[in-house]
Amino acid sequence: MKISLDTVVKTFDTFRAVHGVSLEIESGELVALLGPSGSGKTTILRMVAGLEYADSGKIYFGAEDATDIPVRDRGVGFVFQHYALFPHMTVAENIAFGMKVSKVKRGKQEIAARVADLLRLVKLDGLGERFPSQISGGQRQRVALARALAVDPKVLLLDEPFGALDANVRRDLRRWLREIHDELGITTLFVTHDQEEALDLADRVVILKDGKIVQQGTPEEVCREPNSPFVMSFLGDTNRLPATVANGEARIGDATLPAPGVADGRAEVFLRPGDLDWAVEGSGVAAKILRVIDHPGGRRLLVAPKDGGALELDVAPEIRARAGDEGYVAVRRGRVFAA
Amino acid sequence: MKRRVLPGLHLTLGLTLLYVSIIVVLPLGALVYKAASLGFVDYWRIVSSGRSVASYRVTVLCALGATAFNLIFGVALAWVLVRYRFPGRRFVDALVDLPFALPTAVAGIALTALFAPNGWFGAYLAGIGVQVAYTPLGIMVAMAFTSLPFIVRTVQPVLEDLDPALEEAAQSLGGSDSIIFRKVVLPLLTPALLAGVSLAFARSLGEFGAIIFIAGNQPFQTEITALLTFIRLEEYDYQAAAAVASVLLITAFVMLAVTNLLQARALRYTQRA
Numbered sequence: 001m002k003i004s005l006d007t008v009v010k011t012f013d014t015f016r017a018v019h020g021v022s023l024e025i026e027s028g029e030l031v032a033l034l035g036p037s038g039s040g041k042t043t044i045l046r047m048v049a050g051l052e053y054a055d056s057g058k059i060y061f062g063a064e065d066a067t068d069i070p071v072r073d074r075g076v077g078f079v080f081q082h083y084a085l086f087p088h089m090t091v092a093e094n095i096a097f098g099m100k101v102s103k104v105k106r107g108k109q110e111i112a113a114r115v116a117d118l119l120r121l122v123k124l125d126g127l128g129e130r131f132p133s134q135i136s137g138g139q140r141q142r143v144a145l146a147r148a149l150a151v152d153p154k155v156l157l158l159d160e161p162f163g164a165l166d167a168n169v170r171r172d173l174r175r176w177l178r179e180i181h182d183e184l185g186i187t188t189l190f191v192t193h194d195q196e197e198a199l200d201l202a203d204r205v206v207i208l209k210d211g212k213i214v215q216q217g218t219p220e221e222v223c224r225e226p227n228s229p230f231v232m233s234f235l236g237d238t239n240r241l242p243a244t245v246a247n248g249e250a251r252i253g254d255a256t257l258p259a260p261g262v263a264d265g266r267a268e269v270f271l272r273p274g275d276l277d278w279a280v281e282g283s284g285v286a287a288k289i290l291r292v293i294d295h296p297g298g299r300r301l302l303v304a305p306k307d308g309g310a311l312e313l314d315v316a317p318e319i320r321a322r323a324g325d326e327g328y329v330a331v332r333r334g335r336v337f338a339a
Numbered sequence: 340m341k342r343r344v345l346p347g348l349h350l351t352l353g354l355t356l357l358y359v360s361i362i363v364v365l366p367l368g369a370l371v372y373k374a375a376s377l378g379f380v381d382y383w384r385i386v387s388s389g390r391s392v393a394s395y396r397v398t399v400l401c402a403l404g405a406t407a408f409n410l411i412f413g414v415a416l417a418w419v420l421v422r423y424r425f426p427g428r429r430f431v432d433a434l435v436d437l438p439f440a441l442p443t444a445v446a447g448i449a450l451t452a453l454f455a456p457n458g459w460f461g462a463y464l465a466g467i468g469v470q471v472a473y474t475p476l477g478i479m480v481a482m483a484f485t486s487l488p489f490i491v492r493t494v495q496p497v498l499e500d501l502d503p504a505l506e507e508a509a510q511s512l513g514g515s516d517s518i519i520f521r522k523v524v525l526p527l528l529t530p531a532l533l534a535g536v537s538l539a540f541a542r543s544l545g546e547f548g549a550i551i552f553i554a555g556n557q558p559f560q561t562e563i564t565a566l567l568t569f570i571r572l573e574e575y576d577y578q579a580a581a582a583v584a585s586v587l588l589i590t591a592f593v594m595l596a597v598t599n600l601l602q603a604r605a606l607r608y609t610q611r612a
Contacts, residue, residue, distance in 0.1 A: 049511060050511075051507055051510075051511070070510075071507070071510045071511050072510050072511070072512075072513045072514065072515070073513075074511075076511060077511070078507070078508065078511040080504045080507070080508060081504075082502070082504065084502060084504035084505050084507070084508040085508075086505060086508075086509075086523055087527070087608055087609070088526045088527060088608045089608075097509070097512055097514070097522075098512035098513055098514075101509075101512065101513055101514040101515070101518050101522070102513050103513070131607075131608040131609075132608075133608060133609055147508075147512070148511075148512075150512075151512055151513060
């Protein structure tokens, strides 16, 4: 089911949470709403679900105007941030809840069979009789998903689905959610503040700031062509250096970077740590190493350029570097934005 | 004994046990001892006499009625106080505690004045042929008044802590308001409701001050068990007083035990495997 938002606005008391957002989500797509807290991403998700009503603007499911359809008739599956499992019902009863209260009457056996299917889908066979307090966080998350899927929703909505889980469980569940999405082909929209999660999981990422869409596109598009300093720094670690642009080129130290479309004058250069290299001799930005931090996959150098400021760069583990060494930072690529 | 990090266990445990012994166990023990000194035949004669049995019936039936009324009204009141923001909410919230704070005799006199045949409410009710003062209905009114805070104050915090996402989840799964209330909200309130109901009922069983003014106190009709105990005391018949009182005591114990059991059942889901 295709979802379209047309200049949707939502205000809480005096605080404007969403400023006229328009967005199209194609049928079967997996889309991430990514932004810092207060960017309006959860409010947008809740409006799509019908848990909040928009002050103005329209929300369409396919061709149907869903703006005023109450949540219970909207046919969405919603997975809450803290799962919101019914604590007094077993896992199986939680999953069956939507089918039991549905206007479509189903027999006891039909419901039991569907619950068993869903438990198998979310890899929780045999845990149907447990209560939510008796299973782990990752298992609760999967129960919440099974419960949402049980009512055959047209759209699946997830609010910070992996926020409360530890890192390993989170990565496993991410891959697994992607598999389930690909298997069922259900249009899915999820909210996250974790850029890694959004890039890892989504077909398309919608980046929000202060209730507005800043940029949207595939993970490749937003990573390679960030359209603003905000997107650049929100998506990952960056170094930020002042620079001067002349004739479509920005100059930092000995190095130059192409700066297409940036007017001559003062500008800012954004450099990913991985786009920088360290060499004892050569050209680039002359600097001195302050600290070396070792990671399993490489080492990060904290360096102080001669002209002031600070830079972080990620280099291969074989690179010889010690605090106090002097050398040059070579710039492989970077992005230039007008200051 | 394992070493503990937090200090003061022995001191607080000792003090607590001492206080409980002096304030609770000793008087109750004395009551049981007094009643037991009667011998079984005399004890049974007193507690099963017509006047005693009539007083149990009046007390228990009125307490049941008052508790049932408070169950509905108390939950509604707690619901409104938690879920809605309206002018005067804090004032209403404070009013709920009034029956705790007010001397029960004052409550009894006020209620009697209101419900007497020439009072503000009584005059109207007399017009439609209902008499409250000096009937079991009056006893119920007094019991309901004094036991209301128990239900409101036990349900209110649980309702406040109820995650709104639970109801939203139930809505998104297609549940109607009445289904959500019955299948999601009510089961989660049940333990608190049981606690509130048992406290309110126990309080009603033992209430004295508020009732005697409005009850009329006719033996066999509007005489409550607590009053019968008091009458026996005034007659210096301490053993008979203790015998009647022991029936109230046993009833209260049994009821608290039963509600504790029910509560444990209702809270099964919180136990970890």
